[in-house]
Amino acid sequence: MSTRIVEIRAKVMKQNDLLAHLLRERFKTSGVSVVGLVSSPGSGKTAFLEKLLSGLARDFRVAALVGDLATENDAARLKRATPNVRQITTGTICHLDAQMIEKALEGWQLDALDFLFIENVGNLVCPSSYDLGEELRFVLLSATEGEDKPLKYPTIFNSSDVAIITKMDMAEAAEFDVAAARRNIEDVRPGMQIFEVSAKTGSGMQDVFQFLRDQLAHSLETRPALQIETAQ
Amino acid sequence: MHELSIVLSIIDEIGDESEARGLHNVEVVHLKVGIFSGVDRGALLFAWELACEGTPLERSRLDIETVPLVIYCSVCRQNRTPPSLYRLCCPECKTPSETVVTGRELEVVSLEVAA
Numbered sequence: 001m002s003t004r005i006v007e008i009r010a011k012v013m014k015q016n017d018l019l020a021h022l023l024r025e026r027f028k029t030s031g032v033s034v035v036g037l038v039s040s041p042g043s044g045k046t047a048f049l050e051k052l053l054s055g056l057a058r059d060f061r062v063a064a065l066v067g068d069l070a071t072e073n074d075a076a077r078l079k080r081a082t083p084n085v086r087q088i089t090t091g092t093i094c095h096l097d098a099q100m101i102e103k104a105l106e107g108w109q110l111d112a113l114d115f116l117f118i119e120n121v122g123n124l125v126c127p128s129s130y131d132l133g134e135e136l137r138f139v140l141l142s143a144t145e146g147e148d149k150p151l152k153y154p155t156i157f158n159s160s161d162v163a164i165i166t167k168m169d170m171a172e173a174a175e176f177d178v179a180a181a182r183r184n185i186e187d188v189r190p191g192m193q194i195f196e197v198s199a200k201t202g203s204g205m206q207d208v209f210q211f212l213r214d215q216l217a218h219s220l221e222t223r224p225a226l227q228i229e230t231a232q
Numbered sequence: 233m234h235e236l237s238i239v240l241s242i243i244d245e246i247g248d249e250s251e252a253r254g255l256h257n258v259e260v261v262h263l264k265v266g267i268f269s270g271v272d273r274g275a276l277l278f279a280w281e282l283a284c285e286g287t288p289l290e291r292s293r294l295d296i297e298t299v300p301l302v303i304y305c306s307v308c309r310q311n312r313t314p315p316s317l318y319r320l321c322c323p324e325c326k327t328p329s330e331t332v333v334t335g336r337e338l339e340v341v342s343l344e345v346a347a
Contacts, residue, residue, distance in 0.1 A: 003260075003345060003347055008340045008342055010249070011246065012339060016241075090293065093234075125233075125234070126233070126234035154268070154317045155269070158332070165276045187318060187321070188318050190320055190328030190329060191330055198259070
């Protein structure tokens with residue numbers, strides 16, 4: 001039996017990408033700065049996020065979505081910093097996708113927020129394929145992991161916008177070579193901004209706050225004009 | 233491993249296309265996968281077998297074309313193949329590049345259908 005070829009040319013992620021695009025537009029119009037956090041499990045995403053929320057909550061309206069396979073522990077922990085926290089429990093799924101974000105946002109007034117953080121499931125592989133509509137993606141690497149993590153997971157490091165080296169208070173004890181880590185990040189994602197922080201001591205966090213403030217100011221400047229009917 | 237989720241998206245997409253175009257008996261699905269897409273070829277093939285069971289694609293074969301990583305060198309003004317996936321620089325002038333030209337593809341290219 002003969003066969004014929006039918007052209008399809010369809011992006012596999014198009015459903016997710018389309019939804020992520022719509023979310024990004026919604027975030028922009030609402031004037032909320034949305035930051036995704038990705039890292040391996042145990043690299044300190046939640047501790048970092050806790051510091052971000054409590055540090056920013058003094059001057060800004062902040063919220064967070066946190067993804068995990070199971071338990072609501074992270075949400076409970078983050079609620080100490082702000083009540084605006086929702087847990088996304090993915091079951092067996094190793095990443096968040098745009099649909100999960102859309103669903104988790106139901107009922108939230110986005111224009112009443114300045115910052116929304118989305119903590120992905122701890123995984124350096126799968127989340128790289130899924131756009132969540134975030135404005136920036138932060139990839140975290142802790143001082144207790146190997147300096148060559150960026151080289152081992154180039155896709156996620158390359159698809160991120162900012163690198164955060166966490167647990168810097170433990171760098172010396174772990175004999176972490178921060179210069180090598182920076183070089184490796186630069187190799188996989190030339191020009192990427194890097195911050196060195198410790199959520200425990202608070203060192204380096206001020207620089208991240210300043211970066212986020214600048215980012216928010218920038219996104220508000222470029223915010224699409226609201227369609228308000230003005231009386232003549 | 234997120235390849236099973238990806239395969240399920242592909243099966244949905246082909247289902248929609250087949251219905252829209254009245255296609256039956258898909259024998260081969262041609263897929264383009266960039267080496268920098270974060271998706272593993274072996275895991276895709278494994279997931280394909282599992283996910284197609286009991287569907288109209290049960291007897292189909294997944295054919296994967298791997299797309300290499302190509303970056304643009306702004307100094308040489310040319311597309312270049314970097315020395316490795318974890319060293320995004322020009323192999324000639326060594327200038328780092330953040331412009332990925334190819335390597336992130338994840339696309340259903342075509343179907344081979346029994347005529």
